[in-house]
Amino acid sequence: MGEGLVKRLLLLASGVLVGAGLGLLAVFGFGVTGRNTEAKSDLQKTSEAAVLSSAPLAGSVAPDFDARNLAGDVVSLSDYRGKVVLLNFWATWCAPCEVEMPLLQDRYSQYSTEIEVLAVNYAEPEKDVKAFADKYGLSFPVLLDPNGQVNDLYHVRGYP
Structure with missing residues (x-):
């Protein structure tokens, strides 16, 4: 794989992670108000630490599912x-996911011989899900996670 492609993929992945972080900040960061801000902050930190301690680690083999x-087909x-x-975890009601999916499809079309995209719907x-995939012309595998087991395996806490 060329160095330029690796950089582009890392940039795309970084953008997805930054978007997810901003989304979480918008949902959780601005919701903390009132007198018990410090207690809520400590509780959030404890919860995040517990999730992160059992989450898949960068550089390790991803958990199979x-x-x-x-x-x-399975x-x-x-x-x-x-x-x-x-791996892209998403939902049809997620507005950023609607923006992201056509971008993923575009990159997948360009680099499908070098990268695989698996879009796991929650x-x-x-x-x-099929209507969404048809609307955006998704040609990469769209996977169904009806009970949230794959999302749980990867400790998905929010979208995008």
């Missing part, structure tokens, strides 16, 4: 072992 795609993350895989009706 099985999920059904929109064609009805897909395992381990099917992609040895490839660069971008607990939504299959018909809604």
Whole structure:
């Protein structure tokens, strides 16, 4: 894989993470008000530390999972072992996800021989997920996580 592509992928991943961080800040950061701000802050720190201590670590092998795609086939993350895989956790009601998905599709179209994208939808009706995928012309695998097991495995706390 070329150095330029790696830099672009890291930039894309960084952008996704920054967007997720800003989203979490907007949801959780501005919701902390009142006299018990310090106590709430400590509780949030404790919760975040507990989640992060058991979350998958950078550089380690990603936890394997099985999920059904929109064609009805079961897909395992381990099917992609040895490839660069971008896992995207999303929902149809997530406004930033609506902005992000066409960008992911564009990059996937350009670099599909070098990167795989697996879009894991959280607990939504299959018909809604399919309509979203059709609307944005998604050609990468869209996976269904009806009970949130994959999201739990990766400690997903919010979207985007």
